[in-house]
Amino acid sequence: MESTIFGLTPTVFWTAFFVISTFGLYIGIAVWARAATTDDFYVAGHDIHPVFNGMATAADWMSAASFLSMAGLIAFMGYDGSVFLMGWTGGYVLLALLLAPYLRKFGKFTVPDFVGDRYYSQAARIVAVICALFISFTYIAGQMRGTGIAFSNFLGVEIELGVIIGAVIVLFYAVLGGMKGVTYTQVAQYCVLIFAFTVPAIFLSLQITGTPIPQLGFIGNTSEGVPLLANLDRTLTDLGFTSYLQGEKAMIDVAAITLALMVGTAGLPHVIIRFFTVPKASDARKSAGWALIFIAILYTTAPAVAVFARSNFIDTVNESTYSIDVARGEAEAADMGEGATPQWFYNWERTGLLGFTDKNGDGQIQYRAxxxxxxxxxxxxxxxVLANPEIGNLPGWVIGLVVAGGLAAALSTAAGLLMVISSAVSHDLCRKVLFKNMSDTQELLVARFAAVGAVLVAIYAGINPPGFVAAVVAFAFGLGAASFFPVIFLGIFWKRMNKQGAIASMTVGLSVTAAYIVHFKIGFTSVVIGACALIVAAVLMILHFGLKDESDTRPMFFGSLALIGVFALGAFGILPDIAMGTADQWFLGISPEGFGAVGMMIAMATAIVTSLATQAPPQEVQDLVEEIRIPSAKAHVSHGPAE
Amino acid sequence: MATSEYQSGNKPEAGLSGEHTISESRFKAYWKENLTLMGILLAIWFSVSFGAGILFRDVLDQVSIGGAPLGFWFAQQGAIYVFVILIFVYSFMMHRIERKYDVDDDEG
Structure with missing residues (x-):
């Protein structure tokens, strides 16, 4: 029988120990880094060192999915998993070269700030706010769910309670510390998560390939001296699985998903705002480099872990002899002799993450396609990822560390998203659109209430995940790629880009991409059509109230009312259900995950055609663009005769 | 332009050299150098990921790096290393260009 500590099994004890102590650490940091001004709250006073900002960006960026699921995903997908590896790192090159230094020079708080000022338009600002909110809510719901699942698997807490505990912790340090508190907690969270990910990977690599560096183990040989990858590939094909080295996605789909993830990364508001926190533009470039180093440590280890873990799984579990006594906890796997199923298999079977059914009754485990x-x-x-510490024969506390690492990854991402939501509501929507006379203090108060409101919505979405949570990747990256990236990129690199182009580009990019994803991932049922109508109605209503001083917006108001009617019809199931699309109907064979790349091209084309067909932007905006293009200096371009 | 300027948004930025003007011709030359550098680095960005990792991986897979086919290795490892190098090279080169045109943000 297992020994116990304070009446708990070692795993539960150490998990609780690390979870509670890291949470205490985050709260301590938040109290220390309280935000006093809007500058502190939104951009951490523009005062974060580029290396720290790099770490914070890495933690912000790497979610529970990167930490817990990505290695496993690659282990199943083989070559096809490369889309995540290249897609989620390549975007930082675009950020560093094309966006970050220029946005930092612009010197504002949020992405909608840039869109509103560059495109001299409240309507553009409002559309940007909507995009930011939509992307962030989709993403945060997934994080909350991840937190709840981590809690329930390891601490025996209900998922609901786990979601609430995680949310309250994030809320505490985001509301108190704003961006400043979030940044320093993310630095701590990065350290926890990278340690928790790499330590088991190093031991696994030693055990399987004899080298402590997983990246070298990845290209290394097994103990029998054959290349590890080729060996895994052959074993998998023999068992009827698809080839590890070939994958089964079409080349065009692989390219489209990679591009959509890259461009989407560069267009995600919670990533972009991290670069507003460094002191100057040259730091924004450096910081993107540091962020990518810190991300690359995990992202180059993950494919190695994938190969080790899947090889090891086949070597030790497939054709092994399963013992009912060990499953009941009445014996130890170590006493069962050669070819027995390893102990960790039984341990994880109890959590429901592994399951064995002896279909042919031979008492052995057959793992087949x-x-x-x-x-x-x-x-x-x-x-x-979770079983690695046990496979590597590491002490019981390491598993606790891995769970704390997974939670750190989920919470740091949720906090970053929370900052986007809170600033989009308080700064962009309230201060800049609806109530222009707010003071700094009032804005700060609204920002904190907005964070609380967002957390309540996130808790609800985490407990009752709406259907779209399953399509988080497609939505968040597709929409980031198709809405923000084109308008920011063209806003910096094409002076002629005007407000009509920006509004048309964001609207078309967002709706085409969203429609494609909904059609192939969720299906336009009556309720979904109703929900879409409600979202558009809310957007029109905000546009109406935000713009009614400037122009006649009554059509928007009545349009909104009509759409609320459509929502009512949809909610009662009166509208027709449109059948969900199937894979053979994909546009050019491009999956919903990759459609963001197409959406981005459509948005770019729309922007260019619309801008050229309408008036050039005013001179002062063109001057602003010139100034942004000298991101590091406070210099003006003189248009007089040459000096 | 923005209806209400945010006071903190207009604060003089730390580290920026004093306000000065740059002639249009020098600005154009500076911008052209920046775009050229960017173009070269983005071409590399494209070739290691979409090129080596996706489009031409079958060709590269004929060769191995250690125990991994080269195209596969680029898709899962190599491209990421090159991305990191690209950003630091850009940061370094851009700083040189900015110093050359006196638009850098070095302190003092």
Missing amino acids: DPEVNEVTTLDRDIF
Whole structure:
């Protein structure tokens, strides 16, 4: 029998120990880094060192999915998993070269700030706010869900309670510390998560390839001296799985997803605002480099972990002898002799992440591609990260650290998103659009209330995940790629780009991409059509109230009312259900995850055509663009005769 | 332009050299150098990821790096290393260009 500490199994004890102590650390940091001004709250006083900002960006960026699921995803997808590796790192090159230094020079708080000022238009600002809110809410719901699942798997807490605990912690340090508190907690969270990810990987690499560096183990040989990758590839094909080295996605889809993830990364508001926190433009460039180093440590280790874990799984579990006594906890796997199923398999079977059904009754585990004969009936992809400490024979506390690392990844991302939501509501929507006379103090108060409101919505979405949470990746990156990236990029690199172009580009990019994803991921049922109508109605209503002083917006108001009617019809199921699209109907064979790349091109084309067909932007905006293009200096371009 | 300027948004930025003007011709030359550098680095960015990792991986897979086919290695490792190098090279080169045109943000 297992020994216990304070009546808990070692795993539960150490998990609780690390979770509670890291949470205490985050709260301590928040109290220390309280935000006093809007500058502190939104951009941490523009005072974060580029290396620290790099770490914070890395933690902000790497979510529970990167930490817990990505290695497992790659282990199942093989070559196809490369889309995540290249897609989620390549975007930083675009950020560093094309966006970050210029946006930092612009010197404002939020992405809608840039859009509103560069395009001299409240309507553009409002559309940008909507995009930012929509992207961030989709993403944060996924993080909250991840937090809840981590809690329930390891601490035996209900998912609901886990969601609430996580949310309250994030809320505490985001509301108190704003961007300043979030930044320093993210630095701490990065340290926790990278340590928790790499330590088991190093031991796994030693065990399987004999080298402590996973990146070298990845290209190394097995103990029998054959290349590890080729060995895994052959074993998998023999068991009927698809080839690890080839993958099964079409080349165009691989390219489209990679591009959509890259451009989407560069267009995600919670990533962009991190570069507003460094002191100067040259720091924004350096900081993007540091961020990518810190991300690359995990992202180059993950594919190695994927190969080690899947190879090890096949070597030790497939054709091993399963013992009911060990499953019941009446014996130890170590006493069962050669070819016995390893202990960690039984441990994880108890959590429900692994499942074995002895279909042919031979008492052995057959792991096959064919669902008829495959006996590993449940194989959660997260197992390939979670079980590593035990596979590597590491002490019990390491698993606690891995859980704390997963939570750190989820919470740091949720906090970053919370900052976007709170600033979009308080600064962009309230201060700049609806109530222009607010004071700094009032704005700060609204920002804190907005954060509370956003957390309540996130808790609700985490407990009752709406259907779209499953399509988070497609939505967040597709929409980031198709809405923000084109208008920011063209806003800096094309002076002629005007407000009509920007509004048309964001509207078209967002709606085409969203429609494609909904059609192929969720399906336009009556309720979904109603929900879409409600979202558009809310947007029109905000546009109406935000713009009614400038122009006649009554059509928007009545349009909004009509759409609320459509929502009512949809909610009662009166509208027709449109059948969900199938893979053979994909546009050029491009999956919903990759459609952001197409959406981005459509948005770019719309922007260029609309801008050219309408008036050039005013001279002062063109001058502003010139000034942004000298990101590091406070210099003006003189248009007089040459000096 | 923005209806209400945010006071903190207009604060003199720390580290920026004093306000000065740059002639249009020098600005154009500076911008052209920046765009050229960017173009070269983005071409590399494209070739290591979309090129080596996706479009031409079958060709590269004929060769191996250690125990991994080269195209596969680029898609899962190599491209990421090159991305990191690209950003630091840009940061370094851009700083040189900015110093040359006296638009850098070095303190003092």
